Amino acid sequence: MEALNLRDDMGENSAIAAHNSMQLIAFSIGEQTYGVEITTVREIRAWNGATPLPNTREFVRGVINLRGTIVPIFDLRARFGDGPTSPTKNHVVVVMSVGDKWVGILVDAVSDILTVSREDIHNVPEGNSVDTELLNGIVTHDSRMVGLIDLHAVVSGAKLDG
Amino acid sequence: MSDLDDFKATYFDECSELLNELEEQFAAIEAGERDSDRLNAVFRAIHSIKGGAGAFGFSALVGFAHAYETLLDYVRDGRVELTDDVCALCIRANDIIADHVKAAQSGDVLDADYGMEEKERFDALARGEAADDDETGGESIEEFDIDFTPVMVNLDAVEEVAEAPAAEDAFDTAPLQPETGHWEVTFTPHRALFERANDPLLLFRELALLGQMHTRAVLGEIPPLANFEPFAVYCTWEISIVSPTVTEAAIREVFEFVEGDCDITVTQVGAPAAAAPVAKAAPAAAADDGLDLLALADDEVGVPAAPAAKAAAPKADAAAQDKFEEAPGLSFSELAETMAPPPKPVAPPRAKPAAIAPAAAPAAEGEDHGTRAVGVQSIRVDLDKVDRVVNMVGELVITQSMLTQQMDETLRARYTELVRGLEVLAQTTRGLQDSVMAIRAQPVKSVFSRMPRLVRELATKTGKKIKLETIGENTEIDKTVIEQLSDPLTHMIRNSADHGIEQPDVRLGRGKSETGTIRLSAEQAGGNILIIVEDDGGGINRERVLQVARDKGVIPPDTNPTDEQIDQLIFAPGFSTAAEVSDLSGRGVGMDVVLSNIKKIGGSVHVRSSTGKGTRMTLRLPLTLAVLDVMLVKVGDSPYVVPLSSIVETIQVSRASFERVPSGGQVLQVRGEYVQVIDLAKRFDMKSQTDQDSRFVVLCEAEGSQKVALIVDDIIGQQQVVIKSLEENFERVEGIAGGTILGDGNVALIVDVQGLKTQLIHKNAA
Amino acid sequence: MTTLRVLTVDDSRTILAMLHHTLSNAGFEVLQAEDGQQGLDVLMKESVDVVITDINMPVMDGIEFIRHVRATGNHQSLPILILTTETSQDKRELGKAAGGTGWIVKPFDPEKLISVIHRVVH
Structure with missing residues (x-):
């Protein structure tokens, strides 16, 4: 918690300087665990449906109303090429800011808040092209592999004719 | 420096308003309305643009505006006739001013000779007319320009112009002797000095800053009390200043504002004869004002002599009307009316062209009841704040219409008071909406x-x-x-x-x-x-x-x-x-x-x-972007809205007559007209679970009276919605004009009727 | 010592803003009006220590404004400074004739502005 407060008060740099660590929100899709830096997360809410958007790619789940603004929802499973999620009330939308936009990501569940050291972040191994495209790096935590999501990559290419 | 940037932003805002005003005024002038009000407004606009430009050092703009302004001044007082040619030249000049403003704003540099041709024409016009005047009147606008040097901070220029030239020139030829910096000043204020709210005390205070000062009041000519005139000044001061650095110019600058309203001599003690004082007093004024002298005291007084001076220019105090010590403050207004015109300096300053004088008189007399409404009060509000109100009012309108919709017949019958309340709410909300929209509205x-x-x-x-x-x-x-x-x-x-x-x-x-x-x-x-x-x-x-x-x-x-x-x-x-x-x-x-x-x-x-x-x-x-009247429909399972303004009618599919066209598509026949059909479920790639016959045709017409028939799965009803942008957090989507949030919190998409039609042309083309 | 109050009268928002900035930085309290008529309205309600006015203004110009001020019972000793871009002096003379106390030449130098005010105000 202390690290979090520091970050809030003094900005990211001081937190890095203090601990050289970062906090992640970890969430799961099937067996896989992914994470995003906690500072980008705005809100976590239960899946409650979305209005589908026509003429967009399969992984664009639609749009929801977030306190009066319209926010697009991206289906992370579909984004990784594993077909669309069949969401239930137990599925979760993680709302994050990407640049000046807010987007939601549909995941199976939020599992944890992790503190990891930046030094422990490794490059994504070559091979799986979707992973290299969508991940910033990989970090091991309690013998679990956590993929760090590159949000900009996830939200790009949403239009059908791209 | 952000302050300066703020001022500049204000200035450019103001310029764009003034340029608009110029366009308007000249539109009227061109149409024959050549009255002085319009010319005055034009003159003021150029004057204001020039004034601000001077403050920021936009010298090209200042130069041009100044020449133009001078021409306008000539036109205003009739020395140059406002012919169609001159009018066209002015309109061209407005464009040049606009270009200069634009260049100043963007930091571009215009060609050095841009507008030079027009400037020369101003000059020629002014010269041509002014030739009838006496010789100084022939001064060209170019020469004005040389005098007028715009600089952000130009203290020296101010001093130079303000200085009395003759005396100064004479004096400056004599080299200064710092060791002998001892000056004697005699100072006799006239009545006019006090009438203009100048105050000897303040002058002495400022003089005292120059060096060591000693003052003595000369009180020789105070009349007997019976002859004492309350508003006359009976006192002269002799002041000595000792300082190694002080110059005559510095001393004279202190008396800058009272020149002509006093007799003053400045003499350097022990200076060569060349520096003999030149009295700048106005004899006429002296005759008028300085006849009697008041004996206030006869001791030598230092700076504290000032209280005596102060008594001569007191703050008004009606209660003191009868007390002679404070009397000078009383009825200056009456006095001002009976008094002769204020004295003029005897020697007109060097740079003053005689030709300006006739121009000045009408300007002084000219009452300008301009176009601006008096007493209209306004405040400047951040647009964001207004938009927040607009958005909230939009939401309020929708909540209100939702509430009204919830009232079914049974409820209506049972709760008449509630129904009445809702009606009032509806009216008030509409009124509120109109008022808020009016805030954002502009001509x-x-x-x-x-x-x-x-x-x-x-x-x-x-x-x-x-x-x-x-x-x-x-x-x-x-x-x-x-x-x-x-x-x-x-x-x-x-x-x-x-x-x-x-x-x-x-x-x-x-x-x-x-x-x-x-x-x-x-x-x-x-x-x-x-x-x-x-x-x-x-x-x-x-x-x-x-x-x-x-x-x-x-x-x-x-x-x-x-x-x-x-x-x-x-x-x-x-x-x-x-x-x-x-x-x-x-x-x-x-x-x-x-x-x-x-x-x-x-x-x-x-x-x-x-x-x-x-x-x-x-x-x-x-009229407004915020609220849209729409028809709420269903396409597949999703809610969509179609702007009511584009809907002609709705028809049940079972009652509509479709015809196949050779290409394989369908057209709808309405009253002998064939209309292209777009099945929204297909177009939007949704699964329609509705039986074909219970679907609906929404016949739309955009601009161009070209119609299009949209097939939807269900029609839910009409309502008002607040338009929300999809692009704020996502991007533009083909066929969708935006989104909106329904009463149940879900998002509905707005069908872009015009966009669908454009797409159609595309598809055909492909 | 009480704060000195300055009434600034100019139809140019830019000039008003710059005056406001300079004067309030120097510790003056600044009142504003956009033409002579508004200036008179302010003077009817507020007491000020010094007035700075433009000459060329709509509705009521600066010369007229000064005349009105001087003709009003309790403003004969109110210092009035004329803002002018004219170096040809005619406006200045007119302003003085109407009862102006002194003048400030635009574009003004902040220090000079303050020192000129102190020359006419206690």
């Missing part, structure tokens, strides 16, 4: 006023004769709409001037007047604003448009569109009769930009042309 004038210049430039470049008429410029539209209007309007007018209006000889050959007319008008029609650009040119060359459209694949080669459809093609993406891409009409950008800009703000464009007679382009714009 289209601010955009219209940019067009005369455009037309002038276009006329010059094309060699055509074009007259612009504007109508309804006080029509008000939402500020955002206005901001988005400038580019499309510019394009449309360029198009009219470039392709519509013919060359003068062609026009004459067709039996038209040599000068073409472009008419720009704005009017409110229901919930919309119509902006119409109309010209009396040759009309759209349909053969050519069709040919180009086919060549460019905008439409398939075998289609035979109607005349109206051909006209509309000029807005199609990719269409540009670029065979003659002049730098006027396009820079390769076609009219499709107009359409996309207008669509962005929820409007539509329609063009109607009559061969040989002209073209009329109509922009239909929403």
